[in-house]
Amino acid sequence: MSKKNLLLKIILPLIILVIGVIGFKSLTGLSTPPKKQAQPQRGLLVEVLTIATQPHQVTVHATGTVAPGMEISLVPEVSGKIDWLSPQLVTGGFFRKGEKLLEIDQRDYRLAVEQAQATLAQAEVALQTEEQQSKLALEEWQLLNMDDKGEPSPLVLRAPQLKKEKANLDAARAGLKKAQLNLQRTTLYAPFDCRIRTEQVDPGQYLRAGTAVATLAGTAQAEIKVPLPLSELQWLDIPRAGDTHTGSRATISLTSGSERLTWTGEIVRSAGEIDPASHMATIIVAVDTADGNRSTPQGQLDLSVGLFVDVALHGTHLPEVVSIPRSALRENYSVWLADLEDRLQIRPVHVLRREQDTLLIDEGLSAGERMILTTLDGAVTGLLLRPMAQEQTR
Structure with missing residues (x-):
């Protein structure tokens, strides 16, 4: 290889490299770096x-227990053996007002009425006889004392005997009324629409006057006993003794399966005492349990005694x-x-x-x-x- 060719192979790449370096520096020297732009502040997303x-309107939420609005004991006023007993007179049985509950053997009481009627008849005859005797006594006195302008004494006119017979007649009439009343009392009727809560009576049983045989709970109205902290009372209208208006409205609700049952009511009074253990007051909400006062069709769960329910009390308007x-x-x-x-x-x-x-x-x-x-x-x-x-x- 000639020296000329050798020099070209060595020198030519060096020349190209030098030219490239010079050109790169020229280009980079002419350009200026871009200015940094300030990023805007971004607040926290909230x-x-x-x-x-x-x-x-303030709403006080609480829970309560259903109690009967009216409850009485069934107590016979006369004694005797049960002659007839309603098959519904069992725990849970239902009666409409005026329906017969039971009947006591009436034979002795019918005889007592007949005896009282006879006594009354005798008293009427005795009074008539005595009145006639008094009239005759007056006529006799007048014949014997034609010139006397005075008045005969009560003894002469048999006034005491007449007064006695009148008293006997009044007693006989009262005795008949009492015998008739006792006869009426042998039949016991439902005093209002009710259910039988408890009973201790069987067919043929001997009942004694004054001894309770059943407990009747009214079905027309229920009461909800609602315990509340004392601080909640300020938001509610609670009637006091002598008030004629009703208190705050209430919504009573109960979940039964997939159904949410509701009733409406109102505060009628407080229990008037504070529970010593919980230091809570108890208010009473009255609920009309008629078929129209419910959110579900008839046949669903009743507002039965002892149920635990939710209560919303609608109180003060702010x-x-x-x-x-x-x-x-x-x-x-x-x-x-x-x-x-x-x-x-x-x-x-x-x-x-x-x-x-x-x-x-x-x-x-x-x-x-x-x-x-x-x-x-x-x-x-x-x-x-x-x-x-x-x-x-x-």
Whole structure:
């Protein structure tokens, strides 16, 4: 290989490399790096509710036990053997007002009526006889004392004997009424629509007057005994002695399978005492248990004695109040707000009342303010926010 060719193979690549380096530096020297643009600050994404003040009716939620609105003991007023007994006179049996429950053997009482009637007849005859004797005595005195302008004495006119016979007649009449009343009392009737809660009676049994044989519970009305903390009483209208109006309305509900049964009622009184163990007061809610006062067709579960039911008591109407979710209340009775610049503000509030899912606020919040619902770690005043999903509070 000639020297000329050798030099070309060595020098030519070096020349090309040098030219490339010079060109790269020239190009890079002419370009300027792009300016860095400042990234906008992005606040924390939070969900907010727009505050609204509105009227609100306080609802006190509680539970209660069903008791009969009316309950009496069935007590015979006369003694005797049972002559007839209704087959429905068993525990759970139902009677309409005026239906016959049982009948005591009437034979002795019918005889007593007949005897009293005879005694009355004798007394009437005796009085008539004595009246005639008194009349004759007066005529005799007048014949013997024609010139005497005085008056005969009561003894002459047989006044004591006449008074005695009149008293005997009154006693005979009273005796007949008593015998007839005892005869009526041999038959016992249902005093109102009722169910038999308990009974201790069998056909042919001898009953003694004054001994209870059954317990009857009225079916037209039930009472719900509802224990409540003393702090809840201020929200309810509870009638006191002498009041003629009814108290706060109530909704009674019970779940039976897939059905939710409801009745309406009203507070009628308080039990008038505080339970020493629980320190709770008991109020009484009266419920009309007629077929029309229920949310389900006839034939479903009745509001039976002993049932444990849910009770919603509809109490005081508050004219202007803010209702917020319980979860929105933060430490030290405060809430978080998003101000006009979307920055976090911490505001103390006054909780007027706690309800099942909400809090009622009467101080510290104004209509139109945005309350933060999202829970934040390390929340501080001035924290930049990105509010979203604004809704009216309900």
